Amino acid sequence: MVQSCRNCQNCAHDLENYCPQMVLTYGAKNVDDTITYGGYSDFMVADEHFVIRIPDAMPLDGAAPLLCAGITVYSPMIYFGLNKPGLHLGVVGLGGLGHMAVKFAKAFGMEVSVISTSPGKKNEAVEHLGADSFLLSTDQH
Ligand SMILES: [Zn+2]
Known part of the structure; x- marks a missing residue:
């Protein structure tokens, strides 16, 4: 806008x-x-x-995801009060929006579970982004 x-x-x-x-x-x-x-x-x-002013020390390629995917998840998290330590957030899908949701939730001190159909996303969710747990939604067990 x-x-x-x-x-x-x-x-x-x-x-x-x-x-x-x-x-x-x-x-x-x-x-x-x-x-x-x-x-x-x-x-x-x-x-x-x-x-908004992007700080000089912030690389533009690091700031860019905050302006669309970032605000798309940040805004409802703030609106609905989902930005408090102790809350547990489930993130369904680890695409552009899910990735940002995990990052924000961890920054807010929340516990995060990523839910995905792709077993290959587990390492990215837990090891790279810091999610607390990973749930494979296609796992029948
Ligand atoms: Zn108006």
């Missing part, structure tokens, strides 16, 4: 993504009637409300 009305009920509750006048980063008509080109752009003008 690069813009919203900032006046409607949704915007007033920090739910700008439901604003009927939101302007998406790609393929949308911006407030100046230009079309947004998203990642195909060399540069983009956005309302500062929709911009």
